Amino acid sequence: MRRRHLAYVIGAVVGAVGLAMLAPMVVALIYQEWGDAFAILVAALVTTAIGAAAMRWVGRSGELTTKEGFAIVGLSWCALAIFGMLPYLFTGTFGGPTDAFFETAAGFTTTGSSVVPDPGELGHGILFWRSLTQWLGGMGIIVLSIAILPLLGVGSVELARAESPGPHPDRLTPRFRETAKRLWLLYIVFTGIETLLLWLGDMSLFEAINHSLTTMSTGGFSTSAQSLEGFGAYSQWVVIVFMFIAGTSFALHFRALRRPAAYIAHAEFRLYAKIIAAAAVVVVIGTWGGAIAATIRDALFTVVSIATTTGYGTADFGLWPGALQILIVGLMFAGGMAGSTAGGVKVFRLGVLTTASRADLRRLIHPRGVFVARLGRTAVADSVVESIQAFFLLYMFIFMTGTLVFGMIASGIGPDLDLTTSASAVASALGNIGPGLAEVGPTSNYLEVAAPGKWLLGFLMIVGRLEIFPIVLLFTRELWRR
Numbered sequence: 001m002r003r004r005h006l007a008y009v010i011g012a013v014v015g016a017v018g019l020a021m022l023a024p025m026v027v028a029l030i031y032q033e034w035g036d037a038f039a040i041l042v043a044a045l046v047t048t049a050i051g052a053a054a055m056r057w058v059g060r061s062g063e064l065t066t067k068e069g070f071a072i073v074g075l076s077w078c079a080l081a082i083f084g085m086l087p088y089l090f091t092g093t094f095g096g097p098t099d100a101f102f103e104t105a106a107g108f109t110t111t112g113s114s115v116v117p118d119p120g121e122l123g124h125g126i127l128f129w130r131s132l133t134q135w136l137g138g139m140g141i142i143v144l145s146i147a148i149l150p151l152l153g154v155g156s157v158e159l160a161r162a163e164s165p166g167p168h169p170d171r172l173t174p175r176f177r178e179t180a181k182r183l184w185l186l187y188i189v190f191t192g193i194e195t196l197l198l199w200l201g202d203m204s205l206f207e208a209i210n211h212s213l214t215t216m217s218t219g220g221f222s223t224s225a226q227s228l229e230g231f232g233a234y235s236q237w238v239v240i241v242f243m244f245i246a247g248t249s250f251a252l253h254f255r256a257l258r259r260p261a262a263y264i265a266h267a268e269f270r271l272y273a274k275i276i277a278a279a280a281v282v283v284v285i286g287t288w289g290g291a292i293a294a295t296i297r298d299a300l301f302t303v304v305s306i307a308t309t310t311g312y313g314t315a316d317f318g319l320w321p322g323a324l325q326i327l328i329v330g331l332m333f334a335g336g337m338a339g340s341t342a343g344g345v346k347v348f349r350l351g352v353l354t355t356a357s358r359a360d361l362r363r364l365i366h367p368r369g370v371f372v373a374r375l376g377r378t379a380v381a382d383s384v385v386e387s388i389q390a391f392f393l394l395y396m397f398i399f400m401t402g403t404l405v406f407g408m409i410a411s412g413i414g415p416d417l418d419l420t421t422s423a424s425a426v427a428s429a430l431g432n433i434g435p436g437l438a439e440v441g442p443t444s445n446y447l448e449v450a451a452p453g454k455w456l457l458g459f460l461m462i463v464g465r466l467e468i469f470p471i472v473l474l475f476t477r478e479l480w481r482r
Contacts, residue, residue: 002060002068004058004059004060005059005060005061005064005068006059006068006071006072006075007054007055007058007059007060008054008055008058008059008060008061009059009064009072009076010054010059010072010075010076010079011050011051011052011053011054011055011058011059012051012055013051013076013079013080014047014050014051014054014079014080014083015047015048015050015051015052015054015055016051017047017051017080017083017084017136018043018044018045018046018047018048018049018050018051018083019044019048020132020136021040021041021043021044021047021086021087021129022041022044023128023132024040024087024125024126024128024129024132025037025040025041025044025125027124027125027128028040028123028124028125028126030124031123031124031125033123033124033125035091036091036123036125036126037125039087039090039091039092040087040090040091040125040126040129042090043086043087043089043090046086047083047086050083067479070469070470070473070479071470071473071474071479071480073466073470074466074470074471074473074474075474077108077109077462077465077466078462080104080108080137081101081104081105081108081458081462082101082104084104084107084108084133085097085100085101085103085104087125087126087129088100088103088104088126088129091123091125091126093122093126094115098451098454098455099115099447099454101454101455101458102115102446102454102455102457102458103115103116103130104133105458105459105461105462106221106434106458106461107130107133107134107137107219107221108133108134108136108137108465109137109343109432109461109462109464109465110134110137110138110217110218110219110220110309110341110343110432110465111219111220111309111311111343111428111429111432111433111434111461111464111465112134112214112219112220112221112310112311112312112432112433112434112435113311113428113429113434113435113440113445113446113457113461114221114434114445114446115445115446115447115449115454116445116447117225117445117447118225119221119222119223119224119225120223120224120225124206127210127223128206128209128210130221131209131210131211131213131214131219131221132213134213134214134217134219134220134221135191135213135214135216135217135219136217137217137219137465138187138216138217138218138219138246138341139183139184139187139217139250139341182254183250183251183254186250186253186254187216187250190216190242190245190246190253191212191213191216192212194208194211194212194215194216194238194239194242195208195209195212196208197238198211198212198235198238198239201231201232201234201235201238202231202232202234202235203231203235206223207223210222210223211223211228211235211239212242214310215239215242215243215246215310215312216242216245216246216341217246217341218243218246218247218308218309218310218311218336218340218341218342218343218432219310219311220305220310220311220312220433220434222312227312227313227314227442228301228312228313228314229313229314229315233293233294233297236297236301236314237297239301239312240297240300240301240304243304243305243308243310243312244276244304244308246308246310246336246340246341246342247272247304247307247308247309247310247335247336247337247340247341247342248269248272248336248337248340249266249268249269249337249338249339249340250339250340250341251339252266252269252337252339266376267351267375267376267377267378268337268338268347268348268351268375268376269337270376271347271350271351271375272336272337272347275307275331275334275347276303276304276307279303279307279327279331280299280300280303280304282324282327283299283302283303283320283324283327284296284299284300286320286321286323286324287299287315287320287324297314298314298315301314301315302314302315302317302328303331306328306331306332306433307331307334307335307336307342307344308335308336308340308342309332309335309336309342309343309344309431309432309433309434310342310433310434311428311433311434311435313435313442313443315442316441316442316443317437317441317442318437318438318441318442318443325437328437329423329424329427329437332344332424332427332428332431332433333345333427333431334347334350335347335431342432343431343432343433343464343465344431344432344433344464345391345392345395345431348375349388349391349392351375352373352375352380352384352385352388353388353389353392355373355374355375355380356373356380356385356388356389359371359372359373373385391467391468391469394468394472395430395468398430398460398463398468399423399426399427399430402426402429402430402456402460403419403422403423403426405456406422406425406426406453406456406457407419407422409450409452409453409456410422410449410450410453417438417439417449418438418439420437420438421436421437421438421439421440424436424437424438424440425440425446425449425453425457426457426460428440429457429458429460429461429464430460430461430463430464431464432461432464432465
């Protein structure tokens with residue numbers, strides 16, 4: 001492991017984040033928030049200077065190995081959570097690093113959990129920074145780096161392999177840099193279209209921009225304490241559509257520009273749509289009553305929001321019947337498609353696990369038969385099945401361990417939280433969703449969680465956003481051996 005190469009790349013990522021801080025500074029200037037503008041400028045200068053120093057005096061450019069690629073992914077996201085705190089700390093938004101770290105981790109990991117009781121009380125510059133962290137984290141700072149690091153003499157293939165949520169990076173072109181450019185262009189176009197549509201409704205331009213940034217990233221930060229409940233039906237339907245789009249593979253979107261039938265031909269997309277449709281029908285039946293249109297809209301909004309791990313809310317599903325709450329927790333684990341901005345286990349893995357289990361059962365009945373796992377008509381290699389099974393086992397182990405530790409922290413230090421609160425908070429953090437159940441439900445926040453619990457949840461957000469392995473590998477001896 002060549003540590004100077006790691007310092008060079010991480011320095012480039014940190015420097016890029018420092019430059020991104022200039023955008024909320026400009027927003028603060030527009031709204032004449034002079035104190036916040038100056039504080040954010042200082043944060044930008046400090047962050048950019050440290051990133052540049054790491055590149056110039058500490059680091060060294062060069063091609064990356066597989067181990068270095070995974071190390072950079074994990075360390076970069078930890079660095080983002082640290083340096084992203086500075087605008088919050090320098091503006092005095094939070095009194096200490098714990099809440100600032102939690103909010104920053106929730107931003108860059110697109111989790112959407114918050115310790116802010118009423119975002120409307122924050123300055124416009126800080127509100128925009130919250131949204132921007134989610135938008136940048138949506139497609140991944142590392143994916144952005146794939147487009148710029150080749151210019152710095154740093155290889156990109158291993159970074160893409162470490163960041164890719166599927167069995168292998170989904171290339172649109174033979175060059176990863178070109179792939180990253182095309183995906184980012186599509187990401188920007190979708191964000192712009194949603195902004196325009198929301199602005200045509202009952203949102204101001206500032207509200208429309210912020211909600212578009214956090215919808216396309218499946219992040220869920222809102223400018224209102226009521227989330228999307230405070231806006232009209234038109235805005236909610238627009239957000240439903242774009243949450244569904246954001247939970248779909250962006251590579252599939254790009255292919256569908258030329259051949260729209262690519263959606264229907266894609267097995268994972270069909271499964272993704274079926275899960276959302278089936279869950280929405282169950283929720284509509286379970287919440288039937290009152291205005292039909294509102295019932296259908298709230299049910300579909302909640303299902304799409306949780307399944308895509310966006311975390312917006314228009315209804316308090318903590319008040320729904322217990323069976324529907326169990327369904328909501330199940331959707332937290334499902335997530336969106338591989339190659340989307342959504343978190344969770346991913347529909348691809350669930351589909352493969354299901355067909356692999358079916359193949360194992362058939363093998364018990366027909367010992368001499370040859371049965372393989374499939375997704376649609378495509379056979380899945382045994383090595384991929386084994387990798388997915390290992391991922392799911394590790395995911396569930398971290399979930400159970402995290403729930404135990406979080407519950408112990410809560411009962412020993414902070415207010416005593418029940419099992420529903422602890423388990424849903426950990427599931428929400430690991431799946432990058434935002435709201436949980438009970439004390440951390442959609443109408444609550446994480447402000448009262450004890451400080452160690454916030455650090456634990458923030459760490460789990462990063463673990464979940466990076467699909468577990470890059471973070472776990474940081475704690476293995478083999479990764480750091482020469």
